[in-house]
Amino acid sequence: MAQHQAPVGIVANPASGRDVRRLVARASAFPVSEKCHMITRLLAALAATGVTRVLAMPDRGGITERLRRAIATQGPHDGWPQVEFVEMPIEDGPADTLRAVELMVAAGVAAIVVLGGDGTHRLAASACGETPIMALSTGTNNVFPEIREATIAGIATGLVATGRVDATRASRRNKVLRVEVDGQQTDLAVVDAAISNHRWIGSKALWHPELLSQLFVTFAESDALGLSSIAGLLCPVSRRAAHGLRIDLLPPERAAVTLKAPIAPGLMASVGIAGVCEIRPSEPQSIHSGSGVIALDGEREIEFRPQQRVAIRLGLDGPLTIDTEEVMTQAARDGLLVSRHA
Amino acid sequence: MQLSRADLLKAYRTMKMIREFEERLHIEFAAGEVPGFVHLYAGEEAVATGVCMHLDDRDKITSTHRGHGHCLAKGCDVDGMMAEIFGKTNGLCAGKGGSMHIADLSKGMLGANGIVGGGPPLACGAALAAKKLGTGGVAVSFVGDGGANQGTTLESLNLAAIWSLPCIFVIENNGYAESTSCKYAGACHDFADRASGFNMPGVTVDGHDFFAVHEVTGEAVRRARMGNGPTLIECKVNRYYGHFEGDAQTYRARDEVKTIRETRDCIANFEKKATSSGMLAASELQETSREVLAQIDDAVAKAKAAARPGAADLLTHVYVSY
Numbered sequence: 231m232a233q234h235q236a237p238v239g240i241v242a243n244p245a246s247g248r249d250v251r252r253l254v255a256r257a258s259a260f261p262v263s264e265k266c267h268m269i270t271r272l273l274a275a276l277a278a279t280g281v282t283r284v285l286a287m288p289d290r291g292g293i294t295e296r297l298r299r300a301i302a303t304q305g306p307h308d309g310w311p312q313v314e315f316v317e318m319p320i321e322d323g324p325a326d327t328l329r330a331v332e333l334m335v336a337a338g339v340a341a342i343v344v345l346g347g348d349g350t351h352r353l354a355a356s357a358c359g360e361t362p363i364m365a366l367s368t369g370t371n372n373v374f375p376e377i378r379e380a381t382i383a384g385i386a387t388g389l390v391a392t393g394r395v396d397a398t399r400a401s402r403r404n405k406v407l408r409v410e411v412d413g414q415q416t417d418l419a420v421v422d423a424a425i426s427n428h429r430w431i432g433s434k435a436l437w438h439p440e441l442l443s444q445l446f447v448t449f450a451e452s453d454a455l456g457l458s459s460i461a462g463l464l465c466p467v468s469r470r471a472a473h474g475l476r477i478d479l480l481p482p483e484r485a486a487v488t489l490k491a492p493i494a495p496g497l498m499a500s501v502g503i504a505g506v507c508e509i510r511p512s513e514p515q516s517i518h519s520g521s522g523v524i525a526l527d528g529e530r531e532i533e534f535r536p537q538q539r540v541a542i543r544l545g546l547d548g549p550l551t552i553d554t555e556e557v558m559t560q561a562a563r564d565g566l567l568v569s570r571h572a
Numbered sequence: 573m574q575l576s577r578a579d580l581l582k583a584y585r586t587m588k589m590i591r592e593f594e595e596r597l598h599i600e601f602a603a604g605e606v607p608g609f610v611h612l613y614a615g616e617e618a619v620a621t622g623v624c625m626h627l628d629d630r631d632k633i634t635s636t637h638r639g640h641g642h643c644l645a646k647g648c649d650v651d652g653m654m655a656e657i658f659g660k661t662n663g664l665c666a667g668k669g670g671s672m673h674i675a676d677l678s679k680g681m682l683g684a685n686g687i688v689g690g691g692p693p694l695a696c697g698a699a700l701a702a703k704k705l706g707t708g709g710v711a712v713s714f715v716g717d718g719g720a721n722q723g724t725t726l727e728s729l730n731l732a733a734i735w736s737l738p739c740i741f742v743i744e745n746n747g748y749a750e751s752t753s754c755k756y757a758g759a760c761h762d763f764a765d766r767a768s769g770f771n772m773p774g775v776t777v778d779g780h781d782f783f784a785v786h787e788v789t790g791e792a793v794r795r796a797r798m799g800n801g802p803t804l805i806e807c808k809v810n811r812y813y814g815h816f817e818g819d820a821q822t823y824r825a826r827d828e829v830k831t832i833r834e835t836r837d838c839i840a841n842f843e844k845k846a847t848s849s850g851m852l853a854a855s856e857l858q859e860t861s862r863e864v865l866a867q868i869d870d871a872v873a874k875a876k877a878a879a880r881p882g883a884a885d886l887l888t889h890v891y892v893s894y
Contacts, residue, residue: 245776248764250788253773253795253803261765292761322808429574429849432787433777521849535848 237283238276238311238391239334239361241327241354242269243346244291246369250433256496257370262292265345265368268380269293270300272343273310275384278567280392281311285337287330288315290322324353331357340391341552343383348374348421348456348527355406355420355549362390362401362550370435371456371494371528373421374404378554385567386557395560399553405448405474406548409524410514410541411534419526420549422447422458423542426523426530434529439491439499443519445477446509446542456528460491465506474544476515478504514541575786580846583625583782584857587617587839588864589650590641594813596868597640597657601817605876607659610671613641615812615829618838619744620645622785623712626793630709632680632698634691636716636744637672638811639684648676654871660878666889667881677892688749689722691715692741696728699737699802710738710796718749720763729770729804738796740789743806744779750815751823767804779809780836783845810836 247260269286276284288294294315304310316333320326327346331354334342341362344354347369354363364387365375376383389395407419425444426436436442436457449469450461461467461475482488485502493499509515517524517540524532524540534540561567575583594614600606613620616638624645627633635642643653648664656663657671664676675683682698685691695713702709715725720743732739743763747754760766767774773795777788785807792803810832814821846852 244761248762248774248776250775250777250791252764252767253775253788253791259765259768259774262761263765290755292755295755295761429851430783430787430845432781432783433775434784533845533849535850 236340239342255494279388404548692728699739779807
């Protein structure tokens with residue numbers, strides 16, 4: 231077994247999967263207890279691959295408390311890695327994810343498992359640098375993270391962390407959209423950035439497509455859910471393509487072309503299409519709305535006013551994510567989980 | 573729903589009125605002017621305001637023992653409320669209810685409640701009446717995190733779901749049931765998670781953010797009015813004072829409230845957003861604040877000058893007709 235003992239980070243957002251889309255769409259709830267179960271399955275798989283130490287994000291949302299209890303009551307043969315909670319102030323908000331990822335990177339983790347929706351992964355992506363992420367879905371409109379069994383994700387992460395698979399083939403580079411306000415980069419998106427005529431951030435989610443004026447995507451899959459489905463159903467763009475897409479939108483009653491798109495779970499919306507064009511890296515896309523809100527990966531995040539200059543820029547230098555299928559293929563091919571006994 | 577300037581001014585006036593009402597009671601209670609107990613709502617203003625802005629005269633609310641904010645947001649008279657809390661005959665309940673039993677049925681405010689978890693069954697009744705009478709009204713039950721663990725609340729969630737009642741359960745999770753942390757007392761950390769067990773939508777919202785509360789509640793009220801049944805909304809929020817006035821709050825961290833006041837205050841955040849958006853001018857907010865303070869001063873003066881109920885009032889108002 232490889233002797234590489236760099237720890238693995240685990241960031242689980244206690245708040246994901248509980249927003250207004252339970253009310254305005256038909257999104258499923260994702261309780262804290264299930265997130266904790268996912269972490270225990272991760273720990274079991276990480277242990278099996280030789281990971282001995284895990285750094286976890288502390289929270290006051292119930293995950294830390296449940297995880298401590300699970301660790302204290304684990305079976306005698308479970309042999310989970312030692313779990314340490316990162317020492318940091320807790321704000322019960324997005325800053326916690328950012329701070330935890332920064333501290334984990336500084337501590338030299340080999341990989342970070344992120345449990346959350348697109349929004350949580352957006353935060354992790356902005357702080358992870360070159361540390362690869364295992365992106366696991368526990369949110370609502372999940373395009374960036376995969377809906378995957380945590381046990382398998384744990385095996386793949388452990389094999390990467392312990393250096394037993396070809397790291398360059400085991401991870402893939404993602405694209406990002408960087409938002410600049412008055413020339414300063416303020417935030418980024420890993421899937422989509424939408425310009426909305428909402429005036430306030432409010433409850434964050436978007437479910438009124440008639441208020442959208444522009445949509446930018448890093449990639450767009452035709453079977454995606456969420457705002458990127460609008461692009462995916464018009465002009466799919468792969469995660470690896472060296473371009474993104476901009477869609478100009480209109481209220482459906484004013485548009486010559488309309489599209490029915492699944493913008494949230496169970497929510498099919500009619501969207502007016504005014505134009506579609508490719509966007510290239512480093513070409514800033516100016517936003518022409520006087521005021522409004524920028525939604526990043528499906529959540530309203532930035533309120534902007536008429537006097538502010540807003541631009542969005544595609545980057546090909548986003549975070550690395552672990553390619554579970556590729557890792558498991560290597561594991562099978564090279565017999566990484568096989569032991570032979572005389 | 574896009575908020576107009578008038579909406580924003582109304583919201584600000586309501587939040588500010590609740591805040592100043594409670595801050596003044598904090599002082600008056602310490603001076604020994606207020607009989608009985610008071611449980612102050614300061615810090616939670618965005619919840620009552622964001623919810624009640626969607627309600628009209630058809631709609632009913634039930635409250636908790638921390639009910640002043642709910643009363644004011646539902647339109648109860650400031651003078652009548654102050655007098656009631658001072659225990660005077662010109663109070664909303666002729667001075668016999670006080671803080672914990674204050675009610676104004678004419679405003680659809682069915683009462684603060686001394687019984688933890690006492691409100692939800694009443695809201696179910698009000699919602700059932702609205703449904704049977706076809707008024708188009710809804711009922712909102714404000715519940716604390718302590719009340720949310722009571723059987724009455726859980727039974728009410730079930731009843732509201734099976735009868736598809738136009739009822740909205742607003743759980744104001746301020747972190748402490750009296751002095752017991754909800755982290756200790758709740759097997760389920762987020763009350764919104766319980767909603768799926770009752771086959772209704774459950775949403776968590778930042779109770780410090782008027783805009784978020786207003787938006788989410790608007791959808792819940794719309795759903796209820798359309799006949800699509802109940803919703804559970806959990807507002808994560810903080811109270812600025814103890815469970816009751818005089819509570820030493822030894823169960824809270826030393827700087828807990830100070831930090832929240834400095835970083836998450838719902839009124840300060842509202843002021844910042846409303847002015848930076850260009851929707852309201854700072855001078856308008858200042859003028860509103862002055863008017864509110866003057867109104868509170870006036871209400872306190874009237875309450876102090878009024879008479880207390882006498883022996884002859886003992887057997888009146890024992891029953892209420894409706």
